[in-house]
Amino acid sequence: MNIVIPLFPRFTVLDAVGPYEVLSRLPGAKVTVAAVEPGLVRDATGMLQLDAPVAVADVKSADVLCVPGGPGTRRPDPRLVDWIRAIHPTTKMTTSVCTGSLLLAAAGVLEGLPATSHWFEIDRLADHGAIPTRRRIVFAGKVATAAGVSAGIDLALALAARLDGEDVARAIQLAIEYDPEPPFDAGSVEKAPPAIVELVRSTIQKRMAAGAPL
């Protein structure tokens, strides 16, 4: 089971690591972390670097493609988008977390399909012919998209169940003790107080205007 996670400058690190922590525990999993330019890739917040030792150009196929999001998706590298377009026909599952779905969409993978993304950016999916669908995880045939950042953990567990059965997924959930107890109930635009939604919107907009991370 070849799992490929492509990174790019200003990706959101939890988008990649949430699914990694689940999928890397699947029986026989081999995870390849790749980038257009291999080497250290700096995340959105700018204080952490992950190693992507492999060039995407050297990755010709994947069983599972998992594309993270982050502010780096706003002006995507066309080489990355072209690579996603080329590898998608080889996959068993093509997946994204957060605004990674905008990269799938730019590659034409989501044409006519329901898909989700980070709540702040989800409407942009329609620019590429996808059908924005406000759910935490959206499966559409062999394509699966997750909502913002932390939703990648839920997506990966659902994916683990499809790939290796529900008992394997449950075992991984127990191994990572994923029994969430968020101390607040503000994790979606529907649940957060309107003032918090406005605070996050204006913070993101200010940072976008300044070219800074989401």
Added chain:
Amino acid sequence: MNIVIPLFPRFTVLDAVGPYEVLSRLPGAKVTVAAVEPGLVRDATGMLQLDAPVAVADVKSADVLCVPGGPGTRRPDPRLVDWIRAIHPTTKMTTSVCTGSLLLAAAGVLEGLPATSHWFEIDRLADHGAIPTRRRIVFAGKVATAAGVSAGIDLALALAARLDGEDVARAIQLAIEYDPEPPFDAGSVEKAPPAIVELVRSTIQKRMAAGAPL
């Protein structure tokens, strides 16, 4: 706000990245990723490397110390344990995720304090005078410990609220869309079917015997 995350070979990457994704978004946050031997540090599953550009020996103080866990805690590097012992008196908050609490315990930080850890290892806390406490997050004065792996996200949000107020914590929760929907309800030993608990226990024991990751 200086946040220090020490890495070590065979750490569990989500233990570190869950809190990183939350705490790096705090106003004025500066995150330092450090290691006894700076450079790339390989995670427990062995297929991902994070960069730890700073030597712990060069980190003399921290506002927030956040120690991840992982199989690398079983035979901890005494230099790391000594460093934790030395830096703890400088912190506003000393925290751990998963078996990171075993490193805090080895450093004497948890002497006489209630603390939690990964469910598989929690009893070992008592070896160092801590009081094993089966909760997802345990605060004891300026020390806070989280249960296994994914619990670091919950810990970090609770910590964000203590450091910068509940609205900042809620805003970060919304920014990372942390509205968890695990597809199964198997995230704790109390909730998982007994056969799944046994499967994970035996898998961990086999891997320990083989010297492989948790």
